Amino acid sequence: MGQIVVWADGRLRDPAEPVLTAVDHGVTVGDGVFETCGVVHGTAFALTRHLARLVRSARGLGLEDPDLDLVRSGVEAVLAAGTDLGRLRITLTAGLGPLGSGRTPGRQSVLVVAGPATAPAPARVVRVPWTRNERSAVAGLKTTSYAENVVALARAVAGGADEALLANTVGDLCEGTGSNVFVERSGELVTPPLSSGCLAGITRELVLEWSADAGLPVREAAHGELGYAVLDEVDAGRAHLAITGSVRTIVPVVALDGREIEPGPLTVRACETYAWRAAQQLDP
Template identity: 35%
Template sequence: MKPLVLYRVDLRAGDPASALERLDPAAPLLTGTDLAATRGDGVFETVVLVDGVPQAMEAHLDRFERSASLLELPSPDRVLWRTVVERVAAEMDVSRGAVKYILSRGDEATGEPTGWALGFAPTRHRTGVPPELDVVLLDRGYRSDVATTAPWLLQGAKTLSYAVNMAALREAGRRGASDVIFVSSDGYILEGPNSTVIARIDGEYVTPPVEFGILPGTTQADAFEALREGGDRVAVRALTVSDLSDADALWLCSSTRGAAPVRSLDGVAQHVDHATTERISAFLNARKG
């Protein structure tokens, strides 16, 4: 990741225009007692930019609000955060980039929440052509009903606490793979560490329900829209490991990669549908916000 643009966001400012302070990306940003750094206590979103246009902005703001609510953080000001993303995007001189924006519970000494936004150019996936992925299944260790039975575990919130997700990706690397699909302890397909699953089964494109404690997929939602426009059937329903074995194509969807096809699952080669991948990618890359 090459950082290009950094803004600190003053959450106390009444006017969005006066809330933004441009910083050198290498300059100090947080205090040593900010809970984002000491406890990972905060939420974030990453919006992809195509030719300077933020993609799926409203869906990302919806998820940002949902995550903040789950963590009992102050409700984000949508006008402010939209302004932040648009300001960063306007200063990015790349054909394909991204803006990560963060809301932290803030400095534990003052109790004041903190916010910032970082515009960057991904070191990979710059062309809008998604990579083919080698994926392994890993047990997440929670039942599929964890979001309702144990809401304090914050499943379904996009938090800064990514240590487990990064550990899962390292485990994938040890197994000769590049990504992960988590499975619940009661045998249901969940999501990737930073992606949403789509499986094509008997001609129908299926993604797991958010009630299983997974993030609402912004890219997956737009991928489904592309498929609907093409006359394909889509559905949200439970998937098991055996369902994935029956699928004739799989994708992992994320903002920076798009809909990336899975070429192997637990070492078993999977069919890669290049035509459908290209159709979804063309739709995603043509979005105007």
């Protein structure tokens, strides 16, 4: 599994050491939020943007703002203690709570964990029958309630893929279990709007910004522009796909439902642009 470094309650811990109570609300009902950063040259990539989203997710869930100075100290401690790290995760939960959904005010639990990661590689994806609820109370928030993603990703892996793509409840293309999706067609690279219920991915955000700076036709779709049926166009070779994530960065999709597909030329250019910009600035 490689080295795992754990920081909790203000200090480094042995990875096998228990650090949460059995009645932590993040454990009992998934009452928490998190962020995952890629680690590049010993630095948490785009940490400032990730911490800003951590605050937005906490507020959306009704949690108090996290102590970002405390979080940063945990990040620094973990990165200083580890070697060959590729992924860093920050988790914030509501802390001690009842067994039910009600929340007890008190000290939050803050964990910072880092470990190895595989290098970015072209993705193989599948369609799955489940949907994102774009009207959910937690739509667009990065919460620790990840069970539906676990189920969908297991379906993908069972089908020889490494990601699953989901529609939302009105039949629009939304996102993957841990990624945003871009569709290349008609000379543009387009990603579903946040109104679809997808997460406001940090890599998605940077791809949009950096591609615009480079003069590439990459944009957010209009509401309802990208139906889930656009994947039929991909299957027929009339469109192409890319997915983005904080550890995988931006990569082309080379298989859909077990069928090999070609990366699009604009996708390749967007990947090259992202790699070049990311190498220039670790906290954009």
